[in-house]
Each structure stands twice: as C-alpha cells, then as structure tokens.
Amino acid sequence: MFRIARKTLIVFVVALLVGSAVHAQDAGVPGAEGIGDPDFPLLGNGGYDVQHYTLDLTADVEANTLDGTVTITAMLTEDLESFNLDFVETYTITQLTVDGTPAEWELSGHELTVTPANTLTAGDTVEIAITYSGSPEPEPGTAIPVDLGWNNYGTGSYVASEPDGAASWYPVNDHPLDKATYTFRITVPEPFVVAANGVLTDTIDNGDTTTYVWEMDDPMASYLATVGIDDFVVQTAEGPDGVQIRNFFPPEVAEEGERLFAPTADMIAFFSETFGPYPFDAYGVYVADVDLPFALETQTMTLFARSWLDFGSGLEEAVAHELAHQWYGNSVSLSEWGDIWLNEGFATYASWLWFEHEGGPEALEETVSQIYEGLAEYSSSGNLLPPGDPSASDLFSVSVYYWGAMTLHALRLQVGDEAFFEILRTYYDRYQHSNATTEDFIAVAEEVSRQDLGAFFDSWLYGDTLPELPSGPVVG
Secondary structure: OOOOOOOOOOOOOHHHHHHHHHHHHHOOEEOOOOOOOOOOOOOOOOOEEEEEEEEEEEEEOOOOEEEEEEEEEEEEOOOEEEEEEEOOOOOEEEEEEEOOEEOEEEEEOOEEEEEOOOOEOOOOEEEEEEEEEEOOOOEEOOOOOOEEEEEEOOOOEEEEOOOOOHHHOOOEOOOOOOOEEEEEEEEEEOOOEEEEOOEEEEEEEOOOEEEEEEEEEEEEOHHHOOEEEEOOEEEEEEOHHHOEEEEEEOHHHHHHHHHHOOOHHHHHHHHHHHHOOOOOOEEOEEEEOOOOOOOEOOOOOEEEEHHHHHHHHHHHHHHHHHHHOOOEOOOEEEOOHHHOHHHHHHHHHHHHHHHHHHHOHHHHHHHHHHHHHHHHHHHHOOOOOOOOOOOHHHOOOHHHHHHHHHHHHHHHHHHOHHHHHHHHHHHHHHHOOEEEOHHHHHHHHHHHHOOOOHHHHHHHHHOOOOOOOOOOOOOO
16 A cells, blocks of 8 residues: 655653644544556555445436445554545435544545544544445546446446446445455346346345345455346356356347357366466356447456457457456456556467467467567567556557567466466466566566576566567477
C-alpha cells in the first residue's frame, strides 16, 4: 500500500508533550487518493486493505437500473481521519455507514471520500456499507476503446472492467494490489438467470424475482468481478480433480456453445500438469448476446460475446488463452499495470503450448515462425514498442501479447525445457493468490536456471528492436 508519512509534533515543554501525546492517539491522516501505480496514479486508495466485498444488488434489465448495498470489510493499515473509494457520480448514495455509524461523504469525479465519525485505528477491521441507486453508465476505456463496467444490451447485461471500469458499478479499492474475496447477492426479475464469479451457493425464489448468491472464496482483483444476466441455458460438468465446470449460453446458441467449449476440461488438465493445480473451485464461461471485439478472463467465469462463436473451431485459441489467465493474471496478479505482459504474454504463450500439446512440435514451430516474422516486420519499421513497460494507452497492444509470448519462447530456448517449465511452475506456486512483478519473475528464472538473465530480459522486454531467437532446438 502507498503510505502517507505522519507529521511529527515537536514539543519543548513537558506539559505540552503529554498533551500532544494524548492528542496523537486521536489524530489520523487522510488516506491516499491513489495506490501508487505509475500508469494509473488515482486507481486504488491508501490506508486500508479490503478483505471482503458483499454486493447485494437488484438489477432491472428492462429499466436499466441498479440499486442496493455494497458492504466492504477492510483492515486498516494507517490511522485514518478519512479515506477514499473509487466510485462514479452516476449513482445517488442514500446511506453510508462505518461500523454501523453514519459517516460523511463527498463524491467528486471518481473519488468517494468518506469521513467517519471517529478516527479509525491502524490494525482494526471496519465494515463500510454504501447504499446507492441509479442507472449504470459504462465508462470509456483508458487502454482500449470499449465501454467498461456494467453494460446493458436490452435483453441482458454483462460486466467487463479491465483495467479501470469496476468503479462504474460498485464502490471499490480499484487496483489489483488490493485483492479480496466476494459475495454476490444479485436479484433479477423472472425469467433472468445470473452468472457471476465463484460458486453458486443459493438461489432464492422471491415470487416475481430471483436472488442468485455467488461466493468467490479466493482473493480476486476488482477488475475481474463480473455479473452476467440473461435468459441463460446453464450447462454443467465435472472437470479434472473435481473442478466444477458451468457454462451459461443464450438459448439460441447453447448447442453450438457446448460444442465449441467442449475442450475446456482437457485444457484444465493440461495446464494443471504444466503450470500447477488449477487455482479455483470452478470454471466456465458466460456468453453475452452481443457483438464484442474482446473476451475477458473474469475470474472463474470468463466473458465471451455471441459474436465469438462465429469463429467456429478458430475459437479454440481464445478458449485456451482466457483459461490460462486463471493461473497467470487472476491467481498470480500483477502489482502494477505496466507489468501487463505477465498476464497477456503468459496467456498467449499458453495457447501456443496447447497447440503444441494437440499438434506436436511442428504446430508450435509453425506458430512461432509466423508470429516472429510478423513481429520482426513491425519492429524493423519502428512501429513496435517493447512489451516490458507499455503506457496506459498501450496495455493491450500487439507487442504486449505477442512479443511478450515470444519472450517466453526465447527463454525456453535459452534455458531448455526442463528449467523453463520448472520456472513457470515455481513462479505460479510462489505467487499464487497474490501479486508479482517482472522483477519477481526474473528472479525466479535466474534461481531455477542458475543463469544470469539480466541482459536477456533487458533486450527482450525493453530493447528498441525485436531480438533474434536463441539458436538451437527446444530440448524435449
């Protein structure tokens, strides 16, 4: 967490010293307005660490309204006289309490500043409850030109928030550094069905409405929280090692969806063997009945659009990519957005590994050859920036995905198969359900391979031009 230094009171008289010491016990500081990310300085907030969110919301799809209460359980890391949450002015807040006591608040821009009745003490746990209502308005994406947050498409809705859209639908400490567990209590009119993160633990029939209760018991970054609402057909199966697979499809494409996502169980088994055990209790997808230029690896419940099913068998790469994010991106989360290649480069290379698993070494060689040739052409023309430190507007560039993936393939050639796959497993095992940086990954790679890889990573992640691949075949 980004911390604000406390002012030191200088006293010269014993009486004043005693008085100021008593005063200091009651004094706090304002929590920081940002968590300290260089690319997104106002994302997240300082002074506390969220432990759990309970989102108790009623969604009216036809009217496009959202109302309810979000309850946040947080551990204080500083003595605070006030603190901030990320939230938008779209909604009307009707009540806000801290440990059951009404608090003052001010909502300006994307910052909700809360001033509790009493100073909050570091080390304590507090419960913050915000009741609000309004009509969700998606936020324009900073890093990609799409609408982020809660999107209503008339006959349903979906949520996609990467990197900074979560605050458009719930009050949140909106940065991957502050991961938390979640409870979703989403009430919708009949006959709508709700998909969300985690495991469906209860379905409550209220007559004209139904409340769906989903529990995400493992820590989750805020941008990965999702809710899908539609007249879904639900398909379930048991995956490897008891992992529950559940997919949510619009009725008209349910049969096609079942066919296209059938490889999921085999992919979970392969990636579990390659990277380490699948990190969550369940996995699946929900398909929004819209056209979208992206899919999103929302934790345990990946978002796809109906238009993606038009790819037919070509969808398999995306299915593998989004699934692989459950290990790299969701369980092992980035510490700052400039390290996004740790998410996208890893998931892209994972899809290449799946091709190799299914089609043999020739399939991998063909993929690498075609993509390297394209990257080299872009690089020689000066149109390709290195993947290691993209700007906020370039987080999802070709470089981050494909040069990032090529970096991993180059590392594999550099250190050999045995060390390479041990690096991937060690990195995942060490940082699962937590956060990591590029420096953390490099340290693991050097530890496992027993090589000095500083120059290698400098050229592959930060160099001006695409390096040549190390010579020699992959040791198999």
